[in-house]
Structure formats: structure tokens, C-alpha cells
Amino acid sequence: MTTDQPPAAAPRARTPRDVRRWRRNLADERAEGAVYRELAARRSGEEREILVALATAEQRHEQHWLDLLGDDVGRPLRGQWRTRVLAVLARRFGGVFVLALAQQAESRSTYDVDVDATAAMAADERIHGEVVRGLATRGRTRISGTFRAAVFGANDGLVSNLALILGVGASGVAPGTILLTGLAGLFSGALSMAAGEYVSVRSQRELLAASDPSPDASAAIGHLDVDANELALVYRARGLAPDEAQARADAALAASSASTEIAPSSVPDAHEEIGTALGAAASSFCFFASGALVPVLPYLFGVEGFAAVATSAVLVGLSLCVTGAIVGVLSGASPVRRALRQLAIGFGAAAATYLLGLLFGATVG
Template identity: 55%
Template sequence: MSTNQPTPAQIKRWRGYLANEQAEAAAYRDLARRRSGEEQEILLTLADAEHRHADYWIEKLGVHAENPPKPDIKTRLLGFLARRFGSVFTLALMQSAEARSPYDNDADASRQISADERIHAEVIRGLASRGRENMSGNFRAAVFGINDGLVSNLALVMGVMATGVSAQIVLITGISGLLSGALSMAAGEYISVRSQTELLDASLPDPKAREALHSLDVESNELELVYRARGMSEEEAQAKATRVFNKITQQKRIGDNVLGSTEAQSAGSARSAAAFSFFAFAIGAFLPIIPYVFGMSGLAGAVVSLILVGISLMATGATTGLLSGKPPGIRAIRQLSIGYGAALVTYVLGLLFGLIL
């Protein structure tokens, strides 16, 4: 470690690092309080690591470490979310923050600290992935259903309005689009989930096959074929079948894991997913027609509709960005661009139809 006196610029930068490390340690501890078991232990270990990093900057700063400044805005936001919510969204934001470590291009930071931050990002990625997997499929259906309703009905309303028809016709068209789209979404979600469940059921072992194991010819070892059919090599299948037969011989019984669990993997409730999709799409599709419900028409109605939908599109885009661990701002702008792009295309087509008719 260099014995030279740090420059004012270095002191300012290091004090910022110190403040952020201390705030991140506190955020990890706040998250840990909302969890238990292994996840809590992992988060507390990360908090200890952030404290070690803070100690590194305290040592380098010496007397300048006293009264560090406030953390940067992003770190303060993470701390607020960790204290108030502790959800998968907070973990996703922390994953993104850890991946953009400022230490990679800073010669004053030790290689160990830089490496730690990279590994922390992967640890948080793993914890966030658990949360995404455990997150209700109904929640995801709601987010994507709202987005579909926003885009499709906005495009429909803008296209019809551009033809020059009355506000009443625009409203009727928007309501028709709401109902038809919501019903279509619900039906599609129901069929999708039911089909997935049936496919999973078809892959499960027949419970009656387990009863036949006691009567199998050990010499022929037909059980080996079951394991080979499931992708094992001949040697692996033979070894596993032998272990099963030995267990039957020694214990005169067989456990539930011989042929696999008979419980189907959960594909979610088809009816529940359909209901969520219906109402989510309906909510999204209702927003573009709100100004027409209240009697607005023409340019004023279109502007209000675009504003309402634009805000909602950015919100759903940011939400999906958080769920995927990506920067929410970029996803919000992308979602807005897609929605407005679709509306622009149908508006231009509506103008053309209006001129032709």
C-alpha cells in the first residue's frame, strides 16, 4: 500500500466508496432480517464482506475517514427498498449495482475488493433467481397482461380515431377490443397452463409400476431399461438398477424415489392464471379509452390517452426490467417506444383508410 499522501480527489473518491460500502452492508443486514435459514446466512456474510471493504477505505483514509458523506442516490435507494420491502426487486437492483463495480478501473482499490464485488454480483444473481422462480406466475401474467392490453387497445383506438369517426364509435370500438382481447388472453392462458400440466403428468411414472418391481426378474433386469430410456448410459442404468434390487432384497421395501416422484410439477392453476390474465388485460385496455368514457374526443382525447398509456408502459417496462435483473430505465423506454410505435402505425393506417373511404 502506498505511503504517499492521497490527493484531494482521491480522498473525495475514497470517502464516497466508504459511505457506499457502509450503506450496502446495512442494506444486506436489512434484507437478512426479512429472511431465514440459508438465505439469511448468505446475506449476513455479504454484509460482513462489505464491512471489510469499508475497513480497507478507513485504513487508507486515516483521519479523513471521519464523518463520511452520504452514500450516492442509487445506494440510498437500495437501502430504502431493503428496509421497506426486501423483495426480489431489491435483489435485482442490487445485482445490477454489484455488477457495475467502480473498482475495476480504480488502481487504488485492491484486486481482492474488485474480485469480491464480482462474486457478490453472482451471489445476488443466485438469490434473485430463487425469488424469480418462487414469484407467483399470476404476478407475471398480470404484468404482461396489462402491457398487452395497453399496446393493443391504444393501437386500436388510435387507428379508429384517425379515420374521423365520432368519439362514441371510438369508445365502442375500444370496449369491444377490451372484451375480445381479455377473453382471448384468458382462454390462451387457460389452454397453455392446462396443456403444460397434462404434459408434465404424461412424464410421471405410473404408480402401479412401482408395485411390479418386487416381481421383476433380477437376471433380466428390465428396470435397467427404464433408466436407460430416461437418458442414463448403460453402465449408469445398470448400476442404479442393481442398487434398487439390493435395497429391495435387504429392506423388503422400496422408497418413493425408485422410479421418481408421482407428484406433478406445479404448472400453476389454469383457472387462476386465466382470471389474472383477463383482469390484467382489461385494466391495461381500459386506460386508452378513459378520456372517451368521460366525453373527450379528437386531439384532446388522443393526447390524454397517450399520456396515460405512456406512463403505464414505462411502469410495466421498468417492472419487467427489474424482474430480469436489467436496468429498468432502458426497459421502460423500450416499452414506451414499442407501444407508441404500434399506435403510430395504426394511426397512419387509419388516416389512409379515412381518405379512401
């Protein structure tokens, strides 16, 4: 007895447009693999192994397009300009900034809607994005403290000194007074930011140090009463589940070593995340000063009146867009959206101060 089976679908005939698309995909896969190899060359240990594995995975995707192309592979094409730029940056720098860009590049994969890409390839790209996100997160953790101080310092310098200059200038004072006010705002603000960051980070590190396990308690482990000890309570107080805490306590007692340490399990190094007090203070001072210098530049070069105000506003606007875009890239968000947000916030504050200056200037007059 036979049953009727629907005829198998005939393979789709390739078109010149398909061949062009396959060749572009092949070029992009080769370019992405080159990015991971360049990044791996600048690293060692586990991170190097992970990046090499990602490059190997891209070679599997290359082979898929090579098999489809067959004799139509032609001369190698160049990958997208974004990926080529990323490869150059990976070769020259290879830091967290490049990893953040690579994370965004993986998120732009079109294999989900490409009829000639397999489901496994689309899933690979999503997983690759998560792997790169994890590597980028390591870098973000290492720079988070200093980077936070740098970004806040630069933006505070740009916005506060532009607002100060516009507010004073709108009151009708002489250009020399505006310049002096801007320089005074630069140095006073930079010193204030540095002092504030130093105190903030130092206090935070002292609070963390107060939560670290006591060496005296660690040394007492070997002398505990095995039948009625409270060591498991220590681990439970530090966040472990009761069973896990008891197992950790039993292991520590079995070792019976005075060198055994009491430590929280699987807790990241918060000291590393917030950075050092001096590093945060120095970054805050330098970046606030560099940001606060931007709106003063026209007055330093002798520009006066509306031309000086307009030039300051343009320079500050460009700087705000740059800092916003950098934050967007490092956070894995849209750099354009972050740039526009920084611009709107900064110009909003400056405009409010300028209007106050006009109000007080008119009142004094």
C-alpha cells in the same frame, strides 16, 4: 556477493481527493451491507444464511477503507442514492424486484479500476453479483408463470386498445362510438386473454404430468429381477449417464422398498415455473383490463378530438415505459433500453392501425 535490487516504490501520498473517494467507498460498503441485512431479516433458512454471509463480506471491505483512512475517517457519509433507495425497498418489500436491483448494483462496482482496492475485493464484488443473481433467479422461477401472463396481458391491453381506439377514431366516428368500442375491446380482450392463458398453462401442466414417473412403476421396484432388470434404462431415459443410472438402479434395488420412487435427478420443478392455470388466467385478465383501460380514460372523462387522442397516446406511452423498465430490472438488463423498446413496439403498432383508420375513413367518405 551482492546483487543490485531496484528500490521499492515509495507509498503514494494520500491527497484530499483520495480521502474523499475512500470515504465514499466506505459509505457505499456500509449501505450495501445494510441492504443485505434488511433482505436477510425478511427471509429464513438457506437464503437468510447466504444474505448474512454477503453482509459479513461487505464488512471486510469496510475495514479496508477504514484502515486506509485512519484518523481521516471523519463523520459517516451517506451512500449513493441508488443504494439508499435499495435499502428502503429491502426493508419494506424484500422480494425478487429488490434482489434484481441488488444484482445490478453489484455489477456497477468500480473496484476493477480503483487503484486503492485490492484484486481480492474486485473479485469479491463479481462473485457477490453471481450470488445475488442466483437468489434472484430463484424468485424469478417462482413468479415466472404469473409474471409472464401479467406482463403480456398489460402490454396487450395497452397496445391493442390504443390501436383500436386510434383506428376507429381516425375513421371519423362519434366520440361515444369510440368509447363504446374501447370498452368492448377491454372486456372482450381480457376474457380472451384469460381463456387463452388458462388453456395454455393447463395444457402445459398436463403435458408435464404425463412425463412424471408412474406410481405403478415405482411400486414395482421391489419385485424386479435383480439379475436382469431394466430399471437402469428408466434412469438413462430420464437423462442420467449410464454409470450414474446403474448406480441409481443398484441403490433402489438394494433398498427393496415399494416406497422407492423413480424420479428424474436434479430437474427443477417445471410445474412451479409455469405457475397455475387459474393464477395465470386471473393475472392475464386483470392486467389486460388495467392496460386496456388506460387509452379509454380520456374518453371516460369527456375529452374529445385530438386532445383525447394525444392524452391516450401519452398515458399509454408512460405505461409502456413503466412495464418495459420493470421487465428490464427483473431480467437484469437495462431498464431504460427495455422501456424504449416497449415504447417503440407499442407506438409502431398503434401508428399502423391509425394510418389504416385514416385510409378507410377517407375511402368511406
